[in-house]
Amino acid sequence: MTTQSRRIARVLLDSPLPQLDRLFDYSLPEELGEVPLGVRVRVPLRTAGRVIDGYVVEIDSEDDADRPLSEVESVVSSVPVLPERLHRLARRVADRAAGSASDVLRLVIPKRQVRVEKAWTPIVEPPLPSDTAQTHAAEVIDAYDGLGALLDEHGRAAVEAIPLLHADVPGWASLLASAAVRMLAAGESSILVVPDHRDLDRLLAALGEMVPAEAIARYDSRQTNPERYRSFLRSLDDAPCIVVGNRSAVYAPVRAGLVALWDDGDPLLGEPLAPYANARDVALVRQEQEDSALLFVGHTRTTDVERLVAHGWLQDVRAVRRVLPRVILSTPQEMEQQAPQRLPSSAFLSARSAAAEGPVLVQVSRPGFAPSLVCAGCRAPARCAHCGGPLGAAHRGALPVCGWCGRGARAWSCPSCASPQLRLASSGSERTADELGRAFPGIRVIVADSAHPVDRVADKPSLVVATRGAEPLAEGGYRAVVLLDGPKMLQAPDLRIGEACLRWWSNAAALAAPGAPVHLVGVDGGVARALATWSQSAHARAELAERAPLHMPPAARVALVEGTAAAVSRAVSALEELALPRDAVLGPVPVESDDVPPRVRALVRFDYASGARVAAALRASVVAEAVSARRGKGRSNRSALSVRLDILDPEL
Incomplete structure (x- = not known):
């Protein structure tokens, strides 16, 4: 008696339940025909008669026809949205983070768009960059010691970006675009990951001048569902492409020859959803699996990357001829004043003379007018009577409003001294702009923060007051940069606050024109010296050495x-x-x-x-x-x- 074999599909269920995070066997009915690997299917669950989505990971056959198996109900789409390399990456990342593979895939595989899928035509001929673009890319890459050979050999490196503008494009964006162009010319895809939409737009601007539009697949949270699905289908094509996007772009299903991250210390690269994997860790896992080139590019160095450099796993790549911003620290006399000025005379005079020639950047710590208030009598922080949140003011004389619950405090009184009077305790971007507008008569003042986004400013006399990370680009670079609120930034209850401040200040200093002064106000110590000498990697090594005996991350x-x-x-x-x-x-x-x-x-x-x-x-x-x-x-x-x-x- 002979037994007939039957086809078996091993399916990964799209479910957040941890007990379902494994492959399940289902019988494939003959009427479904050939079922490619990686396609979406609908399968039944034994509980409550439910039907759930899943992905076909393996197809096999077995002779044990007596084993009870449920049948695959239907094939949702013939597009293999889960190629084998993406499944291996999701499984490895999930295992490393003690999470579910389906949670990882939910970050990269978008919802199906039927119209987009039916209209999609795969690209057969690989788009190639022009000879001019390849020449420009080679010039940019040759400015870094040994970077070209490292890319060709699929090496791994931490790269210190040159803090200069190339035709009003940041140096780091020009570097990432040039590396991707080099890989595209060699017939390989690249994945370029940046923290936020400002960085994404600047990188796309750099790429737009070097490669055709069909060579770019954009992964952006601002995209509509059809746009996102179209980009996902493009990254599934065999034709090489350049994937550009935020943290989820690191999972793009291309056969990557290069994975590059800009500013890996930015917290936006940390995934807030389960399994909470940071894009930096995903890039490391991906490089191990695919043997691609890997670059961590930044003006500063995180302790995580410095640990890998110290172990020899990453190569330290710097410019052939380093360009160092002219950082000026506060004088000892200014530091020793009992009531130090927010804008000392040296920085004020430098900003005034520079503002007569072009734009001047003033970086502050917080947006708004007065983000926090204190009691005028005892200087105790003013708190909301309902939720305990900090009280702030939208302008001078405005009704105090809680920063947490949004309630107004009309009849506030201090619980410590019963004083009903409030005092402005901090200066946000709007209050700083108001004060500088009076101190710099006739100079245009521009506010750049989350409520007032500004991407670029013209090469004209102006004062740009920006919060950290929201600094716009200036044509030709800023004539001077003033970094305020440094002592307040360093007081944040964060183990990595020194590392974060050094990153914020370094990125702002990189926007200065060549030779322009960069004033760091009111800060001394190791962080200030690292910025002044542009030795951020040495600061990261010192931080790492201090954490190792305490078994604190990233030492453990x-x-x-x-x-x-x-x-x-x-x-x-x-x-x-x-x-x-x-x-x-x-x-x-x-x-x-x-x-x-x-x-x-x-x-x-x-x-x-x-x-x-x-x-x-x-x-x-x-x-x-x-x-x-x-x-x-x-x-x-x-x-x-x-x-x-x-x-x-x-x-x-």
Whole structure:
């Protein structure tokens, strides 16, 4: 008696449930015909007769026809949206972060757009850059020591970007575009990842002058659903392309010859959704799998990248002839004043003379007029009586408004001294612009912040007051740059605040014209010296050396385990088999919330060599708790246990 074989599809379900994060076997009916790998399908679940979306990862055949299997209900689309390389990347990233592969795929595979799919015509002939573009790209790349050979050999490097403008295009954007042009000319695709829409627009402007439009696939949150799906289909084509986008672009399903990240220290590159993987970590995983070239480009150096440079995993690439901004620190006399001026005389005179010739940049820490108020009597911070949030003012004499709940404080009185009077305690971008407008009569004042976005300013006398990260480009560069509120920025309760401030100030200093003064006001110490000497990598090495004895990131990895006391206790107990150090687990401690039962959290510190074992153990605990909760009576809206690896420093 012979048995007939049947086709089996192994399907990855599109579900956030941790217990469903594996491949499930389904029978493929004959009427479906040939089913390509990676296509979307609809499959039934055994519970409640539901039907769910999934992706065909493997197709096999088996002789055991007696094994009960559900059938694939339908093929949603014939487009293979999950190629094998994307599935491997999603699986690896999810395993590293103790998450689900479907959560990763939800970040990169957009919703199907039927009209776009039917109208799409794959590009067969690869678009090539012109000879002029290739010549310009070679000139830009040759300005960096050994970068051309590194790209050709698919090497890995941390690159210190030259702080100059090339035809009103930032030097870093010209570098990334040139690297992508070099790879495209060699028939290879590139992925260029930037933090926000300003950086994206500047990079697209640099690319637009060098490559045809059909060679670019844009991944942008501002796109409509059809535009996003069209870009996704373009990245599925065999013809090489340049993928440009924000953090989710690092998952683009191209066969990448280059992955490059600009300004990897920007928190916008950290994914706020599960499994919370940073684009930098995804790029590292992707390079291991695909053996592509990998570049981390920045004016400064994060401790994460510096750790890889110290281990020899990344090559340190600098310009053949370094260009250093002219940074001027506050004098000892200005630092020793009992009531230091917000804009000292040296910076004021420099800005006044420069503003007569062209634009001057003034960087401030916060937007608005007066983001925070204090009691006029005892100087205690003014807080909202309803939620405890900080009170601020939209203009002088305005009604104080809470920055959290938005309520107005009409009859406010200080809980400490009962004074009803308030005092402006801080100056935002609008208040600074108001004050400088009176100090610089006849000079145009421009505010650039989240409420007043400005992309470029003309080469005319003006004062540009901008918040950190919102600085517009100036034609020919700024004639002077003044960095204010440095002491306030450094007081933020963040382990990496020095690293962040150095990044903000370095990016602003890079916008100055050649030889223009850059004044850092009211700051001394290691961060100020690193900016003045343009030795950001040395500062990163010093920071890394200080954190290593404390086992703080990035010297070690940290996992946050949160849930009910019993669930956290079981998860921590499961880690005991891994023989971690005694002080590896910190906590658990109660979490302030109204959850019933109350929740607790614990921190787990471990080295990189133990990462795979710790992630697997924590993921197994999450799955076990999810399964037991499903079998128990009653269900809570929150999971009994949640895990997050490589948490941000403020959460420590």
